[in-house]
Amino acid sequence: MAVNDAGAKQVATYWEGMVNSGLADTKAYGTTDFYNGLGSGKYVTYLAAGWGPGYLASVAKTTSGKWRAAPLPQWTAGGNVQGDWGGSSFAVTDQAKNPEVATKVAMDIYGAKNTDAWKIGIDEAYLFPTATPVLESDAFLKKKYDFFGGQTVNDIFVPAYKTISPFSWSPFNSYNFNQLTTGINGAIEKKTSWTAALDTAQANISQYATQQGFKVQ
Amino acid sequence: MTQVETRSATAPAVAGPAPRFKRGREAATGWLFVLPFVILLVAFLLLPMAYAFKLSLYRSTLIEGEHFALFENYTQAFKDPLVRQGVVRVVLFGLVQTPVMIGIALLAALLIDHATSRFSRFFRLAAFVPYAVPVVIGTLMWGFLYSQDTGPLSSILHVDFLSSNVVLASLGNVVTWQWAGYNMIVLYAALQGLPREVYESARIDGAGPSQIAWRIKTPMISSAIILATLFTILGTLQFFTEPLILQPLNPGSITQHYTPNVYAFNQAFSFQQYNYSAAISFLLGAVVFVGSYIFLFATRKRSAL
Structure with a gap:
């Protein structure tokens, strides 16, 4: 377990510098000021996941046509490292009374074969398809977005998505996420070191994991 | 029937x-x-309390499952610096908030009791309106007013109301806005119940309006003042809704352990530590009980309770 390894500290130091030199804003996500910044043109760069284009198009309508998508900047020139920033999927839980029937219904509604449903999902709801054939279809890859000045943004996001190597979440991921955000939020507010915040998060998460009966390595 | x-x-x-x-x-x-x-x-208070107490005596972990732990959660809470910080913060908050709010409410009640113009009727209603607004909506509205870029207050005063230095005062302002009118009505109702002859004899003795207000009316409604103060103390110790609603606006200053109640809430609903959360809640309940008992004991001669 390492949330304060060299890589993490490199990222934290980088963003701490961005914030200190006034290049990155620290307004909390989802607040009035944040949306105002998006809509008024105060923010010119937004690091986004696959669901980002739809989100941006719906909350910053006034800036339509001004945005373009580009691959994430890399630490080393020519590299291609990508990340994951959540999302949603369609799943049948084990509490379902008839898992098999439920799965069939879910497949019929949300599966790759239901192209009509996916057309609505892509055109109206800006979904980043969970079904691989839809993800790779021309309808999705070659779709032009007016919000991005007619750019085919999925050309950027789909290859990036395919670069993410398989990984698994921690069994108490929400606790980890909470510790990290609490630490960084506190560091921003009190203007203290971000890397020290990572060390604190590491200590807290280790303690929590031990309390929960895990062996921490 | x-x-x-x-x-x-x-x-x-x-x-x-x-x-x-x-x-x-x-x-x-x-x-x-x-x-x-x-x-x-029984259904909505005693049974949930009994269940929470039972929870507070157990420990549940991801690997080992649930086991009986007696007072382990309580000792952990006593040692937890985040609980202590929260308790210190609400006590400090109460020490400032209670006299300010009761002072404003008393002053307003004495003023509208003295003047019986159409304006005083309007003022009485206007001061009471914030109490009629649901706490969550009132707090959201203040959150908008406090916004640094979009809020009207920051652009005039150039203060970040949600930064860690001022946020407690900003929260106190929301609470005062919400509850001062309510307390004013309680005190005003008590003033209305006083016999008018007393004022007359005071006036004959040469007392001015401010002397009547301060030396006659205020002591005579002391039991109502004590009741309002008690409710305010109970409210401040359990401080919860306002910090919880404003937290997303600046999670760096309004932390997840800002008050003991907010901490207990987050332990249960962010960290899935239901047992620890129940223990914190019971400790807070004990503090509130002891606090209000001390207050009632100290003021027993003046209160009717």
Whole structure:
């Protein structure tokens, strides 16, 4: 377990510098000021996941046509490292009374074969398809977005998505996420070191994991 | 309903010589009347409390499952610096908030009691309106007013109301806005109940309006003031809704352990630590109980409670 390894500290130091030199804003996500910044043109760069284009198009309508998508900047020139920033999927839980029937219904509604449903999902709801054939279809890859000045943004996001190597979440991921955000939020507010915040998060998460009966390595 | 009527109708004829029997019937009727209250009390207060207390004695971990831990959660809470910080913060908050709010409420109540113009009626209603606004909506509205870029206040005063230095005062302002009018009405109602002759004799003795307000009216409504103060103390110790609603606006200054109640909430609903959360809640309940008892004991001569 390492949330304060060299890589993490490199990222934290980088963003701490961005914030200190006034290049990155620290307004909390989802607040009035944040949306105002998006809509008024105060923010010119937004690091986004696959669901980002739809989100941006719906909350910053006034800036339509001004945005373009580009691959994430890399630490080393020519590299291609990508990340994951959540999302949603369609799943049948084990509490379902008839898992098999439920799965069939879910497949019929949300599966790759239901192209009509996916057309609505892509055109109206800006979904980043969970079904691989839809993800790779021309309808999705070659779709032009007016919000991005007619750019085919999925050309950027789909290859990036395919670069993410398989990984698994921690069994108490929400606790980890909470510790990290609490630490960084506190560091921003009190203007203290971000890397020290990572060390604190590491200590807290280790303690929590031990309390929960895990062996921490 | 019909049953109760038949019983009371037949009771005198049957139960003339047997008072004990009669008392039993009266008791049964009495219980019937309080039954709706008792059912609600048991279902929504006592049973959940008993369940929470049971939870607070157990520990549940991802690997080992649930096991009996007696007071382990409580000792952890006593040692937890985040709990202590929260308790210190609400006590500090209460020490400032209570006199300020009761002072404003008392002043406003004395003023509208003195003046009986159309303006005072309007003022009475206007001061009470914030209490009619649900706390969550009122707090959201203040959150908008406090916004640094979009809020109107910051652009005039150039203060970040949600930064860690000022946020407690900003929260106090929301609470005062919400509750001062309510307390004012409580005190005003008490003032309305006072006999008017006392003022007249005070005036004959040469007392001015401010002397009457301060030396006659205020002592005479002291029991109402104490009641309002007690409710305010209880409210500040359990400080919860306002910090929870404003937290997303600046999670760096309004932390997840900002007040003991917010901490207990986050332990349960962010960290899935239901047992620890229950222990913190019970400790806070004990603090509130002891705090209000001390206050009532200290003011027992003046209060009617």
